[in-house]
Amino acid sequence: MSEKKKQDWSRVPGRIWAFIYFLGFCIFSGVVIRANVLPGKYLYPILTVSGIISIVLLMMLCSRKLKRGWKITAFVLSFLMAGIAGYAGVHLGETAAFLGKITRAETVQYEKYYVLTGKNSTLKSKDDLTNGTVSVFGGKDEGYRRAESHLKKCASVKFLRGTNLSGMALTMSEQPRGSMLVSTAHYQALKVQVPEWKEKLRVLTVLQVKKDVKDLSKNVNVTEQSFNVYLSGLDTSGSISTQSRSDVNMIITVNPKTHQLLLTSIPRDYQIRLTEKDNAADKLTHTGIYGIQQTLESAEDLTGLDMNYYVKVNYSTVRRFIDAIGGIDVDSDYAFSTSGQAYHEFRKGHNHLNGDQALAFARERHAFEDGDLQRNRDQEKIMTAILEKAAGSTTILKHYSEILSACGEYLETSMSRDEISDLVKMQLDGGYHWTIHRQSMSGESAMAGVYSMGNQRVYVMMPDQENVKACVAQIRRVAGGKDFTGAKTDKKKK
Template identity: 30%
Template sequence: MQEAKGVHEMTKMKGRIPGIIISAVLTVVVIAFIILLVWTQMLPTHLLILGSIAIVLIAVAAGLLVRRTAYKVQFTFGTILAVLLTAVLAFAGSYLYMTVNTLNQISSVRTQYTPVGIYVRTDDPAQTIADTQGYHFGILKTLDRENTDNIVSQIEDQLGGTIQTTEYEGLTQMIDALLEEETDAVIMNLAYLDVLSELDKYRDIESRIRELSVLHVETIVEEQPVQTQDENITVNKEVYTIYVSGSDTRQGLNTVGRSDVNIIATVNTETRQILLVTTPRDYFVPLSISNGVPDKLTHAGIYGVNVSMETLEMLYETDIDYYFRLNFTGFTGIVDALGGITVDNEVEFEKGNYYYPVGKVEMDGKKALTFARERYSFIDGDIQRGKNQLKVISAIIDKAMSPDILMNYASIMKSIEDCFEMDVPYNDIAALVRRQLSDNRNWNVVQYSVTGFGDSQIPYSMSDYAYVMQPDYETVNKAKELMKKVRDGEIVVINKLPTEESYVDPYEE
């Protein structure tokens, strides 16, 4: 009798073991997922609590159903429920982790690299820096001097001795000295090649000189101090001002170079307003490092992202909190991973093998890149290009909000790492997500482009006349007024100006 009872208890225990194992695994998965939710800091407290309770209740229900294998229907249903819950949590957890990791990756970069080249004439016999022993080097007297001195030291370390240098007042004087064999080699920032190519006389410069070597200077991007240039502007954590810089550099995202897109985004998270002010790349304004000498705005990027930010702060008399850099060349990977995007085009044009009619245009990565880079097809040139680039960004966000993003999520995240960089702290990003989830209102997004008129001047970074755009300060003042309205929480009224238009909220259903 006792022996039969023992066998019965043993059978009951064996029947509970599968349920215990399933419940244990499910408990670990649930706890890990809830910890992950807390770690992301993206869910509002009430949603975090409600979500956690719901997950726990489902897990408890599954645990109760799998307590004993004797009840086969209940056990089977409970097992299926446990497997489904585990799969969903594992899937969601991996996506959450991937998202947080990507955001941390693109917001953790605090260094920038300045590529500086050593150039000789095309027919020069030297093939390496070692071959320049005894060469005379031309350098710029003041432009980008700190980086030049750093590279001179690197060359001297490689050659094991002091090199001979001659200083030149301007870029064209130095290049002419090389071409006319007054000096054997020159040292200059790689971005100056693009600056030279803007001048008719040097359109073919890359065929007349040869890159011997490229060395890099690494610098830390300093955080912008929390201050206000206008005593009437108060520091408000509900309002963010972000500098969006765009380029198609092939040297790497955190490499300095000309900025072809310069947008100031004023974001009021309380009123759900975003103002995007676009400034043309050729705007002729003093740089923060030029002692009042005007230059093309795009050239500010040669000296680092902080110089671009400070220059725009001077122009608009405002303070910029963070920067967001993007590389349009890297967009091809994102667009293709999304399966293409749909852009609402407003100006018909052709470029290369691509035709862009007015209206909705389906684009793959290469077609979208060509669309974002073109400016010569438009009367408004860079102004229209800035609008088109915003349309591409908007279309990408719109597609990313659709279920299609789940198909190639990993490759999309990798593409984002390759073409985005920012110094917005993760905590601020998480706070914005929490706010959006707590109060899922639509955003009012408005774009305004300042304008100007064409002129020929000698910019700070050049030593010859070049095309520039003289600012129309009426539009600059209008931009300042709009920025202040958004900061102060006023609703921005659309006046249907040629340079001002409303954008569809990418989060709107």
């Protein structure tokens, strides 16, 4: 083989690598742009500098006249650039996937309804219901109407309505062909109200009833206009799609111009109206059983405010996120220990908490004279600590991968990917310091019948309407760019 051909063949590896490098750079540029999380002051210099360096390296790799030493240098530098771009690309890809997971707000929801019968009933399947009568609790609310329609497709039945949930269940259980249609909430209530219910009742069949979920988002320009985010914390672990009681209820008001956050806690036992159940009276916590749509509608009905977006979390979210950022620091108003859950002790004053401890701190109420009201205050402390720690100058960078992998399956929001990206870019661009304010709604303890418990009288907190109006007024002040005039304010540290 001639010397010239040998030289041509010697250049082949360099040209192949140059082609691979060029494709890799194009992919990297596309991922950076598509991720849409970097403000222009970072994005354009990164792409410009990396582009210039890449052009120079490509020219060196493809040059026929460049000396061997420079060729080796070009190879080393291009491998280094490719490694950096690959590392950044993977993380940006993880970011895009994370945003895709948490912005998967439900458009269709399924509610479970149970057809119950007596333990010794002659009914063996839903087919045996034909030409029979099924007892149904309460009025014709939307959910029960859908369930009745679903059941009629399976069997020709008539419905008999009543107003005493446990009484209806006991009467039905003594009949040889008795049956009763109940929602998930009322099924859970019967387990509490009917003594030895396992010996008296059994499930004949379960209906999965489809429910269309309305898009309740009131979208705004999140970097220019104030907005409210409703935080619903469910009392369950695992999949975020599981419906359960909403034990943490907080309105987070964000003013992107004045860089103020106002956290407004609402007691879980607040008496509210279930807008999807003929405005039946119930506790706020029970709205979570019917889905986030009902929670938002009840909160809007209570306050007269738009809930522009929601964020839904559960026990798993809290544990995993706090562990991922290395724990949080809170100041406790009291020394106390937990009861009715995993045992933890907390000292008065400073406490450093991991995920399990933070969850226990936020859940405890029996240790306090104020009960739910003190729990609301402690939940505000946890949320403030999370916001301060997460927005720290190095926290997200240090724990980036852990945060994304920890929370992707346990967090849901109605904010779009673009809206979240816009907020991230705004913060990165300005490096703003946020002032966090806190307030809580209050009320009077009472006993009242609630829908989800079959109108059984249980503990509720009757809203103090003057207090609710005062809290709403503060929300409007902060949203309108005015100073918060309440008692609790935390200035975020740099």
